[in-house]
Amino acid sequence: MKLSEIQRILRAEVLVDAGKLEKEVEMAFGADLMSDILAMCREQTLLLTGMTHIQVIRTAVVSDLAAIIFVRGKRPGPEVIELAEEAGIPLLLCKLTMYEAAGLLFSAGLSGINRDQEPHRGI
Amino acid sequence: MGDMAEQAIILEFSLQGQDFIRAGEASTEIKQRLKKLGFRPDVVRRVAIVAYEAEMNVIIHARKGSLRIEITPRRILIRTLDEGPGITDIEQAMQEGYSTASDMIRELGFGAGMGLPNIRRFADEFKLQSRVGEGTLLEATIHAD
Numbered sequence: 001m002k003l004s005e006i007q008r009i010l011r012a013e014v015l016v017d018a019g020k021l022e023k024e025v026e027m028a029f030g031a032d033l034m035s036d037i038l039a040m041c042r043e044q045t046l047l048l049t050g051m052t053h054i055q056v057i058r059t060a061v062v063s064d065l066a067a068i069i070f071v072r073g074k075r076p077g078p079e080v081i082e083l084a085e086e087a088g089i090p091l092l093l094c095k096l097t098m099y100e101a102a103g104l105l106f107s108a109g110l111s112g113i114n115r116d117q118e119p120h121r122g123i
Numbered sequence: 124m125g126d127m128a129e130q131a132i133i134l135e136f137s138l139q140g141q142d143f144i145r146a147g148e149a150s151t152e153i154k155q156r157l158k159k160l161g162f163r164p165d166v167v168r169r170v171a172i173v174a175y176e177a178e179m180n181v182i183i184h185a186r187k188g189s190l191r192i193e194i195t196p197r198r199i200l201i202r203t204l205d206e207g208p209g210i211t212d213i214e215q216a217m218q219e220g221y222s223t224a225s226d227m228i229r230e231l232g233f234g235a236g237m238g239l240p241n242i243r244r245f246a247d248e249f250k251l252q253s254r255v256g257e258g259t260l261l262e263a264t265i266h267a268d
Contacts, residue, residue: 061268
């Protein structure tokens with residue numbers, strides 16, 4: 001699913017497009033715990049989170065995430081947006097709760113991380 | 124990797140406890156460096172995750188410390204050495220979900236007791252030594268071939 005499609009479904013505001021809104025995203029993950037993100041996410045995963053501090057961007061860089069969606073209308077500060085621009089990570093902001101946003105995307109066909117596989121080596 | 128000298132490339136960073144603004148900078152730099160050196164993306168990613176969790180551990184728990192990366196074509200050694208409280212029970216610290224981090228750190232999304240288990244999960248070799256009241260030495264190796 002393209003990020004532009006995800007933006008439309010969630011009626012999200014684009015904070016950083018990084019020229020990647022037409023990029024395909026294959027799976028998504030929702031979490032506020034950075035270590036859960038590091039443990040579970042494969043590269044090019046879309047992240048839904050309620051955290052807006054700068055470590056979210058660093059975690060995304062380290063994990064090679066595709067993009068970040070901030071839920072519940074939580075707006076990150078300018079230093080967070082700046083770092084995402086530098087790193088080329090698209091940032092979107094939606095007013096929905098994590099549950100609602102995840103539900104809409106899942107219903108639209110965007111799958112989660114397959115728990116049957118042990119992805120933990122990040123390959 | 125043919126053009127890389129046999130001699131190891133060493134990167135060293137000093138870390139300051141509780142510096143949550145700069146936390147993760149060292150690991151981001153390490154990642155970029157490894158990418159430029161031409162390591163496989165999965166190797167780069169694993170090193171970055173291990174370095175980041177190790178870097179965060181020092182910043183969360185210690186007064187200060189260092190992060191050192193030794194890069195050779197076949198393996199990457201990640202080492203953190205810190206001055207801090209040390210770990211009383213290493214076996215307990217290795218359990219998923221166990222953490223002594225403060226509420227402030229948990230509010231940042233860290234301190235969920237997954238850092239050390241994540242390091243062990245992503246590393247090929249892992250070693251942890253600690254002296255209570257003095258500090259902790261962590262070494263993790265990732266094989267690049």
